Structure formats: structure tokens, C-alpha cells
Amino acid sequence: MSKSRVKFSNVAFENTPSEEAVSGFYDGMRKFWHPVLRRSDLPETKPLSVELLGTGIVLAKLDGRIRAFRDVCRHFQARLSLGEIVDIDGAQSLQCPYHGWAYGSDGRCVRIPQLPPGRRIPPSACVPSYQVQEKYGLIWVCLQDDPLFDIPDYPEWDDLSFRTVSINEEEPTQTSSIRMIMGTLDDTHFPWVHEGILGERDQPAPPDHKVWRDNRYLVMQYEIEQPPNYSTTDVSQRSQDDSGWVKNNYTDYVGMPNVIRLVKDNDNGRYVIWLATCPNRFNKTTNFWAFSRNFNLDPDQDKAYEDIATLVRAQDKPIIESQRPWIIPPFWSGIEMPLGPGDTPLIEYQKWLEELEISVNV
Template sequence: MTLNAPITDTPPAAEVERPTAQAISNFYEGMRPFWHPVLREADLSERKIVRVELLGVGIALARLNGEVRALRDLCRHFQAQLSLGEIIDLDGKDLVMCPYHGWSYGGDGQCERIPQLVAGRKIPPSAKVDSYRVTTRYGLIWVCLAEQPHFDIPDYPEWLDNSYRTVTMVEDEVTRTSSTRMIMGTLDDTHFPWVHEGILGTRDDPSPPEHKVWREGQYLVLQYEAEQPPNIATTDMSADGAAAQEKVKLVYTDYVGMPNVIRLVKDSVAGRYVVWLATCPNAYNRTTNFWAFSRNYDMQPDRDHAYEEFSAHVRSQDRPILESQRPWLIPPFWSQVELPLGPADKPLMEFQKWLEELGIVTQI
């Protein structure tokens, strides 16, 4: 059977391959009033323009007079991409110049130079492109498409804490899933024995932990105790005899910065290991992921590569599963497309419930 073959045994209202145009529109609208990471700061060099995509919108990023700016990547003139242009200097002010006819825009999106304009005629106020709220944090550039963000950018306290060693992981390709599916998959702990057997769990003991789930400001918080095989995410493997342990007891505390960031905190005898994921919803079925991993043990820099390889391996196990899920957008409870079961799936059910309240889980 091919990947696109129809599935006949589906619940009512299920649309397994592609959500409706209305559902996609509702997802984009629901996700607009939040900060989304779109690019690493290091990837936006001076005098360069970089195109990114957020919720189906093309955005041109540039540093203008030292400040990161975000403009709609379409010239007001004839809709050419501004990101194909260049940054020019006009009387000491940096502008983004369209490559087609030279129309040039300031950081607020207002056109300030039209080479073809006849003498004595002013640039019309309508010669303007959309500009978006933009800021930088945790080595990333964040954009909000709405005038006012619903929540602040979620906290990552270990990022600037010198008592932690932090490594980042760059994914060269987008993941073929929605950002909400990506967060849900990272929050889901009952898949550990099946997808990550021998690393995060074992199929000999697949019983779910006793979850505590609550809301705390803009965060959905999950806490539980678990036992896992010894590995660098639970154990200081540089210590003598560390690998000889059969199981390691630890406490998970997961913080979902609604709706697109998750921070998993694992406390064990070795110390604290943190998995941080910020997702960029390029489109309803394409997500760019920004990962970071912090630890306060095994602090030697030459050990970083081991943690990078471990994280990449775990990610490679998750990716094909997440990309296989349909529909791409999380369906609402009433549709009965999916069948979450309590109490094992309580964290996922609470996450989905909050998404619905935020208007992000919509009709399929």
C-alpha cells in the first residue's frame, strides 16, 4: 500500500491526508498571537537578507542599522521577493531594496525610495509592506505576526547559567508535521519504551507513570517519577562504574510554554539534564525545530560531542513516527479521529484542551 492510499476504516469526519482549507486558516489565525522562533541569530549576517516562512507567510529578515527587522517578503510594487534584494544606505539609514525596480523600505515597512518617481511627487503612504514584531533570545530570532503577543517568550533559565553546559542541535531539514504535533510528541512519555527502548524505557515495563498535571501562568506543567536505563541524559557516564547501574531513578518536570515551546527537566543523582525545544510552524505541515540541551554534570567541553550524538540519535527515532501522523493538525476531541486514553494520556489531553481554548485546535 502506498503512503497516499485511502484509509477505509476511519472515524466519522476524519480527513487523514489533508485538513480542510478552513482548518488550515483557523490554525494559522490561532497561532498568530504568539512568539515563534524563525532563525538562529548567527545565520543572519550583516548586510544580508534572509527569507523565512512563518504560518505560510514569507518574511524577509535583515539587520538595519544594527537592529533585526522583519518585513513581509513581497514588494508593494509588483510583489517581487525583497529577500532577493540587498541592503542599501540612504543618508545613513539602512533600507531593504527590492531587486526588481529598486523600491526601498525601512524597518517599519514604509517605502522611502522609488527611483522611478517623477520630480516633485511624494511617495504615497500606501507604498508600504507589513512589518512584524521581532526580538532575539536564546540565540534565536523570534517573530510575532500579531500586534500584541498573547504570552511572553517562554523561559529557559539554564541558557545563561554558567553552572550548566549547553549544546545546541541544528536540523538542516524541516520536519513534515505540525508544530503542535511536534510539541505533543515531545510531551508524550508513554512512547519511551516503544520508540526509545533501552534508552528512555523498556518494553518489559511499559506501564505509564503517575502524572501530575497543572497550569502555571503560560505553562502546562507535568511531573512524574520514572526509572530509565543509565545513559548520558541520566548519569554522569564519565564517572567510574556509572554504566554498571541497571536503572536510574529520576524525576521529570516538563514545562510547555503554550503553544510552541517545551522544556523537559530531568533530575537524577547525577544532577539535572534539560531538553529544550522551540518550534517554528513554517506551515500547517512543516516545522523547523530549534533544540538545546543543558547539563550541570560531566562539564568538560570535549564531552559535548557525545551529548550531541545522543540527542541526534533519539531525535532520529522520533522523526519518522511524528511525520507519519495524520491529519497533520491535531483533530478536536469531538471528531473522534484519535482515541486518547486516561490516565496514561492525561498530559496530552490537557495540552489539547488548552490548545482548543486558545483556538488552535479547530474543525478538520
């Protein structure tokens, strides 16, 4: 299709994007770090399978270090994640369950039980291995050797003046990672989807956004008044009868393209919502959430914060899952109709996605 602007069409609402669109999206996303699993969910002595950008990945801790390989044996393509960790000549290896080929920490085959005596293991007997990092309680993988950006910062995670609770959603969300970030960056939906919690419908006017790029972050800032509750203020400091709204200063940092950190500041302190998304597929996303606060630090209070966060996420889920196309189209397609100035943050995010070649024509 040419880059001439096309009008709204039913094409946008087809449920399945073309294979070309899906592989274009995966190619665009390969160059970033993605969280794939909570560190605590990886067994110490067994491999585990995860899915990233439509690719099966096996994670295994070999000699104390987490390794990530393509979850496909080089021999007859059985899943290595069904295998086991074994010791070969003093080093731990991942052994395929089918015929026992074993792979060392760099993905090279180190043992073929059927190899005739005197024959060398073929150099091509190896599986692709990927870079791995452990950070913020998560295992991160990059499918490309040279990630474009570092893992985005979450300074409150290690800050002892904050209390942090983290939640891993049990069920993946049926949407793209990009739509999850957009749904978290979007504030004009607050009065509609989160009525009574983050806004009210009789006050739909969007706040005045400032948006800019800072290194690998898209930063957005605005001031907003919101109803008082656990997600907007320190309720422990308020009297029960005080229903006056709270002024919050939001600074949202999108760690391009798949992580977002919402920092809410008010007179009581700072409340941070952090979301790291794993694009399992173009329409399946695993969300890792964490929440940090530097007030009302009593651990007994955690549940109240978790409950309201769970409610807000449950309100968003059906809306975000309903959006089509799953893969974000480029602006020139005219499929979406963002409206300035309220949608400026989303427009700026999408512009950057286009530059990063993540948005593709569906």
C-alpha cells in the same frame, strides 16, 4: 459539523486538510512568538527569507536592529529577500531587486526611483512589518502586534553552572509544530520507540503524572526509572559494570503552545532538553534544540550527548511524521482516542490548545 461526537472515520486520515482548517490553524498560532532562525544564520549585510505560518518573511539587519517584513514588494510583489540593504539619507533600507523601491525600518517606502519630481511617495507604499526579538540564540517573530504570551523562559541558557549545546536540525520535520511538542511531551512511547535508552517494553506502565497550568505554561511532573546512559544520568560517575536503572524526576514545561523544556533531575544533577518549534506551515516544522547539563561539564563530552540526542530524535521522526491529521483536531471530533491516566498530559495540552483556538476541525 455540529459538536456532536463523531466516530473514528477515514476523514481523519486524508492527507490534505481543508483551506478553512489551515487558515484556522494559522489564525490560532499568529498570536504567539515563534523562533524563525538562528541568530548566527542571519547575514550582517544581506536580507534572508524565512517562512512562518505559510507567510514569507524577510529578515534584515537595518542600522543594527533586526527587522521582519512580509517578503513581498508593494509595487509588483517581487521578493524583497532577493534585494539588498542600501543606505538612503544616512539610514539603512531594504531595496527591492526589481525596480529599486526601498523600505525603511518601519516598512514604509522611502525611495521610488521612478517617482516624477515633485510627487510624494504614496502613504500606502509600505509593507507589513512584524515584531522581532533575539533570545536564546534565536530570532523570534510574532505576526500579531499584541502577542498573547512572552517568549517562554529557558533559565539554564544563561546559567554558567550549566553547559549548553544547541542544535538546529538541518531539515525541517514534515509535521505540525503541535505534533512535535506532543511527541516531546509524551512519555508513554519511551519503552516502544526508545527501547533500551529511555525504557523497556516489558515495563510499559505509565508513570503517575501531575499536570497543572502555571501562567503561560502547562507543567507536568513525574518520576520514572530508566536505563543508564548519556540521556538519563551522569555516566562519568558510574562504574562500567553498573547497569542498575536510574530514578529520574521529570518536570516538563510547555511554553504554550510551541516550546517545551524537559527538566530531568536525579542524584547527579540536572539535564535539560529544550525544543523551540517554528511552524513554517501546518505540516512543516523547523526544530531548534538545546541541551543543558550541570554535571560532566567537559566540552569534549558534548559529542556523546549530541549523539544520543540525535539518535532519539531520529527514532521519533518517522513516527511523528506519520501522524494524521497534521493539524490537531478538537476532542469533540473523536478522531483521536487518548487513554487516561497515561495520556493525561497530552489531554491537558490539547484542552488548552482548544481554548486558544489552535485546534481546528479538519
